[in-house]
């Protein structure tokens with residue numbers, strides 16, 4: 023797998039914040055840390071993560087930031103270690119002013135087999151964190167205006183949208199799988215904490231995110247992993263890329279660096295907004311892209327670029343690369359979120375899907391050498 027984040031020199035900015043990042047050793051969290059730790063050398067970043075199976079794929083995701091003076095890592099399970107979390111947030115030398123909550127079990131396929139674990143881990147982890155924030159803001163009421171909590175939700179909480187349908191941040195929640203339901207439950211519990219305890223919490227609901235260091239249970243890295251065993255004519259039958267059902271379901275894919283920048287934009291917007299209004303309770307932002315593609319076309323695109331770059335093969339018979347497997351218990355047909363609001367705070371997608379995939383494949387092939 024490719025390991026480079028694609029994040030080159032980020033101009034450093036002077037901002038003083040004490041930031042807690044949960045789930046920062048995972049795929050999206052680690053790229054976001056790569057970006058923010060470098061961009062804000064005067065901010066202090068503490069990452070807590072339980073280090074799940076998805077965390078240390080091939081190499082430590084935190085390799086880049088672990089040598090930085092403004093970065094600390096603590097191994098901690100938010101769902102299991104409420105007391106340690108409370109000590110960190112309420113009884114340590116830290117004075118957290120920003121919390122970014124990435125921590126979650128993130129694999130839809132795994133959630134069908136162990137739904138209760140997803141509820142236990144995702145919901146309890148988030149609520150334990152919220153409880154610690156409730157204590158924090160009770161003991162430091164003046165912090166409220168400067169306190170920024172960003173929770174990473176997902177477009178899956180809305181369920182699927184039909185062709186022609188588009189859903190904005192006020193849309194109803196209709197999750198269809200246990201993972202999405204656990205994420206929707208977090209969103210609803212957050213809503214309760216915002217109103218009951220006046221904790222300002224901002225939600226980000228994003229399309230699929232892809233990029234280097236993603237665990238190969240998700241379709242793009244699964245495809246790259248299978249291609250490691252490809253010859254110029256295809257892949258041995260058992261090792262072929264698994265396509266769930268007929269492969270006609272579509273997804274929209276955003277590069278992880280664009281996602282990290284969206285988090286940064288929202289954080290900066292919050293710095294100005296929360297301080298200017300005493301009754302600010304947070305916002306919800308959809309973060310999306312128009313790069314929509316069905317699973318079969320996505321896999322064909324990756325195979326085509328890979329075979330051209332590695333073997334100089336210009337045309338391929340896709341059936342020698344894929345195998346159809348049983349579909350998910352329920353597979354959302356497509357997601358189509360309206361992301362006008364995030365564009366209004368100055369964010370825009372910079373890396374197209376074609377460009378992102380080209381770079382990913384190139385790095386994958388170079389890595390093999």
Ligand SMILES: NC(=O)c1ccc[n+]([C@@H]2O[C@H](COP(=O)([O-])OP(=O)(O)OC[C@H]3O[C@@H](n4cnc5c(N)ncnc54)[C@H](O)[C@@H]3O)[C@@H](O)[C@H]2O)c1
Pocket residue numbers: 044045046047048049050051070071072073074075076077098099100101102123124125126127128129143147174175176177205227228229230231232237
């Ligand atoms: N990958 C996507 O396409 C995508 C899209 C939209 C939203 N999201 C959301 O973004 C967040 C990050 O997803 P990802 O793709 O990086 O997943 P990931 O599985 O790579 O990372 C999740 C991280 O959270 C940690 N974690 C899980 N439970 C924890 C707990 N109880 N205590 C401490 N740490 C815990 C894991 O160890 C892991 O490092 C998740 O909340 C996910 O729901 C992901």
Ligand SMILES: O=c1ccn([C@@H]2O[C@H](COP(=O)(O)OP(=O)(O)O[C@H]3O[C@H](CO)[C@@H](O)[C@H](O)[C@H]3O)[C@@H](O)[C@H]2O)c(=O)[nH]1
Pocket residue numbers: 128129130131175176177178228229230231239240241242244264265266267271272273317350353357
């Ligand atoms: O080996 C595989 C893996 C997936 N799929 C299909 O590919 C699509 C994408 O699946 P996957 O890559 O697992 O992503 P999603 O299930 O769409 O979920 C991702 O995107 C969501 C946002 O939409 C996030 O909330 C999740 O954490 C993240 O894993 C789905 O239709 C799957 O059925 C396959 O056909 N074969």
